[in-house]
Amino acid sequence: MENNTQMVAVQELPNAAMHPRTDFPSEDAMKLYYLQLANIMNVNYADGNSEYLSMKCLYRKLRQFIHTLQLIGTHEWGQGIAEIQNASGAYMMQNNTPPKILLQNNREIGLHLQFVMQLAGNVGFLKQLEGILHYHFQNIETLLRSLKEEVDHNDALTSYIK
Structure with missing residues (x-):
């Protein structure tokens, strides 16, 4: 029952070609885009608006999405199938199991192996998705720094006025 026709997943790192070709006309436009994305994804867990x-x-x-995609992308999918x-196969040769x-067990194992092989074949697409998400992650990181500076500046003004 050995299968030597294992797919080898190409391990490629995200590169500049995988990033979306979107340049924002301004930082405000970028901020608006990501605020809308946060609203669409419903990720506002904290109180306050x-x-x-x-x-x-x-x-x-x-960051959670990227971490998950990195785990999937770095796994050695081609190893262990045989x-x-x-x-x-050894389990199937037992005579004491009906x-x-x-x-039924053979069917379940086959379905799981098929899923693993399909996932291994799509690791390149997952790497592209990781690259795209990393691009947005970096943009948000830049926005967070500028928003933090604004918040700190406003807090300093407020405390100075008091």
Whole structure:
């Protein structure tokens, strides 16, 4: 039951060609875009309706997405398939398990192996998605720095007036 026709997933790192070709006309336009994205994605977990908190929540969510895609992208998907097939083949040869259960288990193992192989074949697309999300992540990071400076400046003015 060994299958030597394993797909080899090409491990490519995100590069500049994977980034969206969007330049924002201004920082305000970029901020508006990401505030709308935060609203669409419904990532505002914190109380309060400030732009800074909305951006911070979107920043955290994108960081989680990127981390998950990095885990998927760095996994060695091509390794272990033959071992799983050999182990399940040995299991299928047992005589003390009813044939109906063996067939059901074989079907389940086959479905999972098929999923793993399909995922391995699409790692390149996942890397592209990771690159796109990283582009937005960097933009939001820049916006957060400027928003933080604005908040700090406003706080300093408020405390100076008091």
